[in-house]
Amino acid sequence: MGWRYATWSADHPLPIGRVERAPVGDRVNAGDVIAAGLMLATPTRLSGARRLGLERDDLDRVLRVPVGAEIPARTVIARTGRRFARAVTAPHDGRVLQITADGDLYLAPVVGRWVIRSTLDGSVTRSDDAVVTVEGSAWGLGGFAAYGPDAVGELLLAVDSPSGELSPGAGLRVVYDDGALVGGFATREDRPTVLCLIGFGAAALPRELFGPLKALAGSRAAIHTATARLFVFAPSDAIETATTAPSIAIAADYGGVRVVPADCAAAGEAEFASGVRADAVRCGDEVFPAANVRRVDEPR
Numbered sequence: 001m002g003w004r005y006a007t008w009s010a011d012h013p014l015p016i017g018r019v020e021r022a023p024v025g026d027r028v029n030a031g032d033v034i035a036a037g038l039m040l041a042t043p044t045r046l047s048g049a050r051r052l053g054l055e056r057d058d059l060d061r062v063l064r065v066p067v068g069a070e071i072p073a074r075t076v077i078a079r080t081g082r083r084f085a086r087a088v089t090a091p092h093d094g095r096v097l098q099i100t101a102d103g104d105l106y107l108a109p110v111v112g113r114w115v116i117r118s119t120l121d122g123s124v125t126r127s128d129d130a131v132v133t134v135e136g137s138a139w140g141l142g143g144f145a146a147y148g149p150d151a152v153g154e155l156l157l158a159v160d161s162p163s164g165e166l167s168p169g170a171g172l173r174v175v176y177d178d179g180a181l182v183g184g185f186a187t188r189e190d191r192p193t194v195l196c197l198i199g200f201g202a203a204a205l206p207r208e209l210f211g212p213l214k215a216l217a218g219s220r221a222a223i224h225t226a227t228a229r230l231f232v233f234a235p236s237d238a239i240e241t242a243t244t245a246p247s248i249a250i251a252a253d254y255g256g257v258r259v260v261p262a263d264c265a266a267a268g269e270a271e272f273a274s275g276v277r278a279d280a281v282r283c284g285d286e287v288f289p290a291a292n293v294r295r296v297d298e299p300r
Contacts, residue, residue, distance in 0.1 A: 002141070002208060002209070002241060003139060003140070003141050003208075003209070003212045003239065003241045004139070004140055004141075004241070005137070005138070005139050005140075005236045006137065006138075006140060007135060007136065007137045008120060008135070008136065008137070008138060008140055008229070008231065009125070009133060009134070009135045010118075010119050010120050010133065010134050010135075010224045010226075010227070010231075011126075011131050011132075011133050011226060012034060012035070012116050012118070012119070012131060012132045012133070012134070012150070013130065013131050013226070014035050014037070014116060014129065014130060014131060014132065015037060015039070015114055016037075017037040017038050017039055017040060017114075019036055019037045019038055020035065020036055020037075021034060021035040021036075021127050021132055022034040022035065022124045022127055022132060023124065023127055024124050024125065024126065024127050025123060025124060026123065026124045027122070027123055028118045028120075028121070028122065028123075028124060028134060029118065029121045030117075030118055030119055030120055030121050030152050030220060030221075030222045030231070030233060031117050031118065031152040031153075031222070032117060032118050033115045033116070033117055034116055034117065034118045034124065034127075034132045034134065035115070035116040035132050036113070036114065036115045036116070037113070037114055038070075038095060038110050038112070038113055038114075039110070039111050039112035039113065039114065040094075040095065040097075040108040040109065040110060040111065041108060041109040041110075041111045042108070042109075043094075043097055043106040043107060043108035043109075044091060044092070044094070044106070044107050044108070045100075045104055045105070045106055046077070046088055046090075046091075046104060046105045046106070046107060047088070047104055048077075048078060048088055048099065048103045048104050048105045049102065049103025049104070050102075050103065050104075051086060051088055052078060052079075052080045052086045052087075052088065053080070053086065054080065054103070055103075056101065056102060056103040059078065059099065059103050062078045062079060062080050063077065063078045064076050064077060064078060064079060065077055065096060066096070067096050067097070067098060067099060068095070068096060068097075069095070069096050070093075070094070070095045070110065071090050071093070071094065071095075071096065071107075072090070072093050073090055073091065073092050073093050074089055074090060075089065075090045076088070076089050077089060077090060077096065077105060077107075078105075088105065090107055091107070092107070092109055093109060093110065094107040094108050094109045094110060095107070095108050095110055116132065117150065117152055118132075118134045118152075119134070119150050119152060119222040119223070119224040119231060120134045120135070120136040120138060120222070120224075120231060121136045121137075121138065121233055122134050122135045122136020122137070123135055123136065137236075138231040138232060138233050138234075139212075139216065139231070139232040139233075139234055139238070139239070140229055140230065140231055140232075141197070141209070141212075141213075141229065141230045141232075142227070142228060142229050142230075143195045143196050143197045143228040143229065143230070144196045144197070144198065144228065145195075145196045145228050146193070146194065146195045146196070146223060146224075146225035146226075146227075146228035146229075147192075147193070147194045147225065148191045148192050148193035148194055148225060149191055149193060149225065150193070150222065150223060150224055150225055150226075151193035151222065151223045152220075152221075152222040152223075153220075153221065153222075154218065154219070154220060154221065155213070155216055155217055155218065155219050155220070155221040155232060156217060156218075157213070157214055157217040161210075162204040162205040162206070162207065162210040163204040193223050193225065195223050195225075195228060195230055196228075197209060208241075211239075212239045212241065215238070215239045216232045216234055216238060216239060219232050219233060219234045219238075220232070220233040221233065260283035260284065260286070260288070260293065263283075263284075264281050264282065264283040264293060265281070265282055266279070266280075266281060266282075266290070267280040267281060267282040267287055268280060270287055272289060276289075278290065278291065279291075281293045
């Protein structure tokens with residue numbers, strides 16, 4: 001779709017291992033942490049009540065740390081007696097997960113941490129173990145696809161025109177090329193965020209998309225990859241949007257896409273270079289398969 005100022009809703013799925021999350025009704029800004037958690041390895045079962053010579057119901061009164069606490073190795077978890085003391089200590093760093101019905105304890109190593117940040121300024125409308133949803137108003141621009149983690153920051157203009165070429169000085173780094181190696185796993189911080197506005201290949205953004213991007217440069221912005229949408233946090237009258245949008249088509253060499261005139265018209269059935277006959281659209285002096293042409297602001 002083209003640029004539109006509206007009230008949006010963004011879902012933020014949560015990984016397993018939630019520790020805390022924002023409650024429904026909280027006001028948040030894009031970039032605020034709305035959920036955080038730990039990634040845990042296989043837990044270790046520790047003898048608790050039996051080691052201390054206690055009944056299960058008596059274990060709670062001798063605990064030195066509560067269930068859910070994160071502790072270093074050799075921490076005393078529970079202890080009885082003074083002169084002839086008995087104790088349960090942590091064999092490694094970890095988080096105390098639970099106490100079983102027979103009084104044993106589970107301690108799990110912490111192997112990673114994660115945080116989820118809001119991609120909208122607004123209110124939390126849903127908050128549970130599966131997802132945190134935020135609803136708020138912003139300028140929105142939908143893309144064809146998005147990859148990587150959600151991104152929040154400032155909208156910076158790296159080129160002066162839609163056909164400008166990005167240089168390494170713009171802060172670019174290699175994502176894919178012949179020298180890129182495939183091995184191991186990238187961390188969340190290592191993965192780039194990519195929003196494809198009109199498709200892959202060599203193509204200039206239409207002025208209806210690029211003009212507002214240029215005008216909104218310097219504004220706070222976020223990319224919500226689940227919906228392939230760019231949010232820009234600027235006043236509702238910050239830009240003027242076109243009432244009509246151009247169409248785009250797969251180029252004749254199939255190496256990319258191109259913007260075509262807005263006065264495209266149906267041209268009946270035509271035979272193309274591949275020998276395939278299909279419904280066609282005439283855009284200026286060129287004829288394209290109808291399935292390869294779509295408006296920039298067409299819902300998707």
